[in-house]
Amino acid sequence: MPAHSHNRALYTIEQVREMEGAALAAMGISSHELMRRAASAALLILRRHWPQVRHLGICCGPGNNGGDGFLLGVLAREAGLQVEIVAIGTASHGAAAMARNEWETAGGQVHLWNAESRLPVVEVLVDALYGIGFNRALEPSVARLIDSMHASGKPLLALDVPSGLNADSGHCLGAAVRADVTLTFIANKRGLHSGRAADHVGVLELAGLGVPESIYAGVQPDAQLLVAEAMPSRERYANKGSNGHVLVIGGDHGMAGAVRLAGEAALRAGAGLVSVATRADHVLALNATRPELMVHAVDETQALAPLLERANVLALGPGLGQHTWAHALWQATLGANKPLVLDADGLNLLAQRPCTFTVPTVLTPHPGEAGRLLGVSTADVERDRFSAVRELARCYSATVVLKGSGSLIADPDGRLDVCPWGNPGMASGGMGDLLTGVIAALLAQGCTAWQAACLGVGLHARAGDLAAQQGERGLLASDLLAPLRTLGNNLSGHLHD
Template identity: 65%
Template structure:
């Protein structure tokens, strides 16, 4: 059975359960047969990732995820493995009960989850909850999860690491940190954002013999993963006027770096012209470091207005501040009605003075800014990033990039894409300023707000991954500029 490593379609837990019911009811595939296929796929994955393994511990819950674990245990016994299987005490019915019987018939012994001793094994298999848990695990199971995480042996999770909410990517309590997660039937949206990237490890998807095209006919995906993309080659007679004019507005006292990074990213992402409206004190440094930027001293709205007239797209917010200077420029820029990207203090000012956008607009909040924009809390945003991104897009009538691990891109109609790239090295100052400049440059080159946001987020994250080849710790935002240029031209993978 072959894994699908790059399936773009992502579904909610309820959609996947409906697909499971459809396979059983319409295709007449018995539930136990689907379990057998899941166990076979997971066991094959285990042997591929850990070919020297000869002993495993399997931890089974009371539901169908536990049934998958029992059947995997039976396969491992048949292959000559030593299998220590521990299971939650509780009533089992139907296919899960039959799976337990099959394991026992294969010569296995079922121990209670809290049995004394701790088996030393080559691999631990998590079959506790799967998609069935949306709350914190109870204390005894939480303690077991923490012990598995601290043990050091590699962990294979079946379908979903237990404790991870497969709808939201949130972990309400303890959650398994898997080295490999083997997903079944269809991609679950919550395995790609929020806490999930730190829990899932390598993610494989097995449709269990179901055709992806048939699955799509039964349920429209709730979201999609981004795919790698670049810009097409330019015409040989292209000139700078064909590629737009970005005006980056920001750089309050002491924040020249933010607006420089934004402007330089816009240049590297292909804008024909980039102007910077900033404090006078920053001009010398900007001209010396990046003479291609057209830096202008702007002390208020009157100085900004002629620059707005010449620009085709605005990048508003990096280093802007929320004082009188930044607020005045923010109001003047928004009133110009130009397509724009709004970030940082541009978003904080929007939270104070909400408005809907009639022009193409992309908002790029991190969870803290998103909480302010929705009058909520960071915890609530992270508890359901999908709902938060969609509500932001609806409320402000704009395309929204909710940043973080597994950034989400949403539009006002509910369409949503998830970014599968990026790394912890990007959790450093200036990364958001780069993204603002990249998306603004793509808008200036004629992309729609949706196209600019999805392509820009993907390029930004992939550039971060290329830069991280030299190590994640100590990576600077400016380290992304060289790989960004390669990616946008399609000359880097």
């Protein structure tokens, strides 16, 4: 589809409806004509992704999404394709009724889906069941239709939104279409970029349908996709003191790996100096395996004070635990009143003793930690990741990274960015420790909390994608360290942004 200047912009359902109404008025066209434009765009996408297709199956719902499907059927037949349409009701509503009538008037048949129905044998299936307005669990009969679509093994194109996926939150209340390609209309919906969406959207395409740019200018996006960035080049006169001093605090007994990963990530992300405050029994091993880290035994909080004094950014939480030692370090670190990245058990301790932050602070919870910080369940967080991350940022007066598929970054004013990179191979131990180190290093080099969080999340996810070119399964956190350095220096590697 044609490129748009607003491709990074993400909108809520309410905003998209507002834009659609304004577009119809500005262009002086009917809803039926807009449906025809959507159908025409869908036919182009079908031809591009499956150029050999000759036999098409379209599953239509009763609303406007189904209307798009009926008109796609009309255009596909006119183009010489054989088309089978399966509908889940005897009638369509509003403008979709006109589209259905156009299909039937042209001689097309409608196969009604019922308990005994079977899908026709076709080459490609199109999901035109439900669009952006759908926000409940699918009826059992429709769920069975979707199961049949998946069981067919045929490629699946979803129109606007995969049916069953909430376009606002990326959450599924039950069965939902797993599309190979999703063609979304007018504007990008935020729910197609986070949460469960990764398993349902497939390749995402945007068709603007000729909507004037002035319509987009009139609506402030709810969120934006991150762009690929690197740190600016350094001055030739730089020395290690110019690039910040990060202190990583954590690593209770048996958890030396967490602080090592965070510390090494901070070095690879460009921090000039990195110290580690950890248990005495870890010092020898860490010094031997990564001598660039300045490792200090801190079995008592008194030993932490001079380290806090020397550092300019603190990273608290990797391998910290929640025992008496951890509580003491946590309290001393927060009392230092220095820029801070808080992760893992640092967040769990914060949930027990909530406070707001007056210095630049980045919190990096996964959904379980986010739920504890908000006093809700993990499922509640996943039902609306966008609201959850904004509420966390507001409650704690911090920049917050809600990790997971389509990681979200929010600040206390409600600004929100979404990470479009990352892969399932990154669901392994130590990845969060790396992210903590990267963000801390960027803070130490002069980034604001917002800049450090956005740039850090982007570099971390893109490094994961680069490392996963050798396969996602078995990906280790340490595999990201080399590509992290490459991307941070704006070198090409082999990653396509």
